Amino acid sequence: MSSQGAGTEEACLIDILASRSNAEIKTINAFYKKEYGKDLEDDVCGDTSGMFQRVLVSLLTAGRDESDKVDEAQAVQDAKEIYEAGEARWGTDEVKFLTVLCVRNRNHLLRVFEEYQKISGRDIEDSIKREMSGCLEDVFLAIGLSPL
Ligand SMILES: [Ca+2]
Incomplete structure (x- = not known):
């Protein structure tokens, strides 16, 4: 992976994962599994590394707080x-x-x-x-x- 910025695949993952709701991410995960017979998370882990990988995996777990409460x-x-x-x-x-x-x-x-x-x-x-x-x-x- 280039350190200069996101390549096509990385840019695509960023686009898909950065702005989706938990429900949408769960749908994407399920679709990927059905379509390719494997987990998107496993493929992401195979293709990325370091902190970038940790961020993507964190987004893929769809664990964001979705309330509108400000603490x-x-x-x-x-x-x-x-x-x-x-x-x-x-x-x-x-x-x-x-x-x-x-x-x-x-x-x-x-x-x-x-x-x-x-x-x-x-x-x-x-x-x-x-x-x-x-x-x-x-x-x-x-x-x-x-x-x-
Ligand atoms: Ca600093």
Whole structure:
């Protein structure tokens, strides 16, 4: 896999997984299994590696909170943790980004991004671009930008 950015297959996976509901992802998984006789997750794991693979697998498990509840205290905490995992340190702790971006609901995330802007003085998109590269950057950007 190229580190320069997403190739066609990776871009396709990012498009499909970053913005779908849990129900849609479950349907995609079931369809894939029926059509190809194997799990999409196994194929994704065969074709990708590292943090990008972990993000895709996390999205494939369809475990995102789908309520519209914003937990204020948690949103502030999430924003702080993302800041500390990225801009505030040498290198990047990508797991923190994954934990927030792949799990929290959309309303909550919007609140996190707002809080993040206050703490860091940057948009989350800017920080993702500064802290990540390649497919990982692409998938986090897709999650950060898309209406989940
Ligand atoms: Ca950093």
